[in-house]
Amino acid sequence: MSGTWESTFGDVRPPDGAEVIDVPTASRSYQVLCGRGLIDRVGPLARPFLPGEKVLIVSDANVWNLYGDRVADSLRSTGLEICIFVFPAGEAQKNLRTFGTCLEVMADAGLTRDDGVVALGGGVTGDLGAFAAATYMRGTRVIQVPTSLLAMVDSSVGGKTAVDLAGGKNLAGAFFQPSLVVVDVDVLASLTPSLLIDSFGEVIKHGVLSGPDLFYAIANDPVTASLGPDGCEGLDFDRMVSLVAANIRVKRDVVVADERESGLRQTLNLGHTIGHAIEAASGYGFGHGSCVAAGLAILCRGATALGLTPAPVTRAIQTCIVDYGLPTATDVPVEAILERARSDKKRHGDTVNAVIVRYLGSVDVVPMPFGEFSELVRLGMAL
Ligand code: GLY
Numbered sequence: 001m002s003g004t005w006e007s008t009f010g011d012v013r014p015p016d017g018a019e020v021i022d023v024p025t026a027s028r029s030y031q032v033l034c035g036r037g038l039i040d041r042v043g044p045l046a047r048p049f050l051p052g053e054k055v056l057i058v059s060d061a062n063v064w065n066l067y068g069d070r071v072a073d074s075l076r077s078t079g080l081e082i083c084i085f086v087f088p089a090g091e092a093q094k095n096l097r098t099f100g101t102c103l104e105v106m107a108d109a110g111l112t113r114d115d116g117v118v119a120l121g122g123g124v125t126g127d128l129g130a131f132a133a134a135t136y137m138r139g140t141r142v143i144q145v146p147t148s149l150l151a152m153v154d155s156s157v158g159g160k161t162a163v164d165l166a167g168g169k170n171l172a173g174a175f176f177q178p179s180l181v182v183v184d185v186d187v188l189a190s191l192t193p194s195l196l197i198d199s200f201g202e203v204i205k206h207g208v209l210s211g212p213d214l215f216y217a218i219a220n221d222p223v224t225a226s227l228g229p230d231g232c233e234g235l236d237f238d239r240m241v242s243l244v245a246a247n248i249r250v251k252r253d254v255v256v257a258d259e260r261e262s263g264l265r266q267t268l269n270l271g272h273t274i275g276h277a278i279e280a281a282s283g284y285g286f287g288h289g290s291c292v293a294a295g296l297a298i299l300c301r302g303a304t305a306l307g308l309t310p311a312p313v314t315r316a317i318q319t320c321i322v323d324y325g326l327p328t329a330t331d332v333p334v335e336a337i338l339e340r341a342r343s344d345k346k347r348h349g350d351t352v353n354a355v356i357v358r359y360l361g362s363v364d365v366v367p368m369p370f371g372e373f374s375e376l377v378r379l380g381m382a383l
Helices: 005-009 039-049 061-076 096-108 123-138 149-155 185-190 193-210 212-219 237-257 264-269 272-281 288-305 311-323 334-342 370-382
Strands: 019-024 029-035 054-060 081-087 116-121 142-146 160-165 168-175 180-184 351-359 362-369
Touching (some): 019 237, 039 116, 039 180, 054 061, 054 096, 054 123, 061 081, 061 116, 081 096, 096 123, 116 123, 123 142, 123 160, 123 168, 149 193, 149 237, 185 237, 193 212, 193 264, 193 288, 212 237, 212 311, 237 264, 264 272, 272 351, 272 370, 288 311, 311 351, 334 370, 351 370, 362 370
Parallel strands (some): 029 180, 054 081
Antiparallel strands (some): 351 362
C-alpha cells in the first residue's frame, strides 16, 4: 500500500499531534508515524498492512516485559491471532541461531505470506525481525515499532535488515523496506539517561548532514540537559516528536534517493568507519552512538589538518558533541583502529570511502587510498 495518509488509512485519522512522514522508495512506499501515545494504537494502525489472520511479535525480553502485553492487546483487538518470539536482549543475540529459531517459530505457527511480523524493540530486534520477514516464504511484511532512540532515528527506517556472523557485524542481510513504522516517543521514558544520550551520536550526525537549521536546533539547546541521573521521564516529549521526525526526514531523503547504497546513502556512514573500528577494537565496550560521535570528531579534526574540512565547522561539531556529554576522543590505540578500519567491509580494494564534511549540510564521499586515510586518522587522534 502506498500514497498519502488519507489514501492509505481512509477514515482512520492520524493520531493527534503525530507527524506523518512519507517514504517513497523504489521497492516500496510507506509511512512513518511519529508521535505520542501510539504504542497502544499499533493494532489499528498496522491492520491495513496485515491482510492475513496472524502476526508474529518479535521482541527481546526487556522490551517485551515493558510493552509486549500492550502491543499484543492492541493487535488482538483488530481480530489478529498473536504469535510471539521473545529472545534474550543484547547484540550477541543478533546471530544466525536466533534468526533460525525465529523462522522456525513462524513456520510452527503456520504463518502465511499474507501474515507478517511486528518488530517491537531496538536495533537488534528491528534488524533481526525484519530479516526474518524478508526471508520467510521469500518475503512477508514487517511493521517496525522502534523503542530506542537509535532505532527511531536510524535503523527502523530505510530497509536495512541483517544478523551478525562470526566474521563481522551485519554480514548476512537484505534490503527489505517495512510496510509501516510506528514511532512512539513516550517509550523513551523507560530508557536510562546514558542510553538515550548515547543515541545523540547519530542525531548529531543527522544534523551535520542536514545543515545549519537542524544542526543548531540540536546544538543550541541540548534536549538531554533536563535529564536527572535516574530516568528519562523529564524529557520534553513534544520537542522529541519534532526532533525525531526531523531526523527521520533526513534519513528518508537519503534512502529515497539511493535505497541500495550505491552512492548518496554512503553519506549516512559519516563517522562510522572510525566509529565502528572503535566499537569493535574496544570489544563493544562503548555504545554505538558514542563511538560514532568520537569517530566523527576524530574524522573532522584529521580532515581539518589535511585542509578538507574548515576549522570552524570542526569546532562547531566538537562543541555540540561535548555539550551532549559524548566523547570526542578514544583510548583505543590508533593501530587497533586502523587494523579494524582496514578490514571494514565498506573498504573497496585499497581505498576507503571517507565521508568528508565540507560545511554543515554538505558532505562528500571521497575514495581515499588507505595510506591517506591512515594519516587522517593519526592526525585526528593526535590533536
Ligand atoms: N544506518 C545507515 C543506513 O541505514 O544506511
